[in-house]
Amino acid sequence: MDALIYTVMSGAERAMRAQQVHANNLANLETGGFRANLEMAGTQAVKGYGYAARHMSELQADAVSAKPGVQTTTGRDLDVAIQGDGLFAVEDPNGDGGEAYTRSGNFTTDADGRLLLGGRAVMGDGGAVTLPPEHTAVVVGADGSISVQVPGQTDMQVVDKLKLVKPSMSEMTKNAAGLLVSRDGGTLSADASVQVKGGHLEGSNVSAVEEMVATMSLNRDFEVQMKLLNKADSMADAGNRLIRE
Structure with missing residues (x-):
């Protein structure tokens, strides 16, 4: 059960931090030339003897979108x-x-x-x-x-x-x-x-629709992680009762 808890808790943290990435993108929707941050995640093994079966989710939020933004005509000499x-x-x-x-x-x-x-x-x-x-x-x-x-x-x-x-x-x-x-x-x-x-x-290359869809998906992911955490807690409690009895 504790192996599941490692994955669930790190997954929940990853979802919350990913929300911050998308919130920052939305905040810069009207910022000229802004490049959207990309939210990516990988796996990280828990270090230490006896933890080989335990893995955590790791957020990698320093990637940048290469998608071009929409260009508008201003007519100003120093706008390029x-x-x-x-x-x-x-x-x-x-x-x-x-x-x-x-x-x-x-x-x-x-x-x-x-x-x-x-x-x-x-x-x-x-x-x-x-x-x-x-x-x-x-x-x-x-x-x-x-x-x-x-x-x-x-x-x-x-x-x-x-x-x-x-x-x-x-x-x-x-x-x-x-x-x-x-x-x-x-x-x-x-x-x-x-x-x-x-x-x-x-302009910014942020898509409001894509960011909102990603945010809703992360909300669902977080809810699933919390349900799994409750299930892991129930399984641990059941195991403890078996040992006591």
Whole structure:
């Protein structure tokens, strides 16, 4: 009976933690460029002599969905959406010189012309992207090149190029800030095959219907686990009575 209790209790805990994963996904339904977390579970053997027949459920919640989000037209010069696979590179929020990655392309500039995303510097070929403080137009090309028109001139001048990377999503996880980072902690190399489209933004890839269905399924799983726990308790009580008698 105690072998069943290990599985039941860890399964119930897994269901509760999985609920948190789906709740977080739903909370970011309208967050631009958000990548849904995937809830996965595996088995874990209980360590120690005499526990070979006992196994526990283990939640693995650091996988990220690669499904693209819906893109909308904004017409704003500094709104950029990636076409197909790929990620933008931004300064790591830890400030240690590393990089983090995202699908969100709602860029802004500060008074010094630095290109920012949520207060973090956007990375280009030579480091953080900085635009001329005074310009009358900005155009982001399909390859990520950034061109500006300065006062007094009619031609557009390329000032930098967005750093675009194309890792496998299985190699990525999320940090505490919700940005994507490499599992090995390294910096990714730019990939020239990634294409972008200016004047567009990509929304979250979370499906409200899928998340709600998953939540209801987890509720049923938790109820089953509780019923099994009660049954294991009844079996243990019956065994104790047999021993006493």
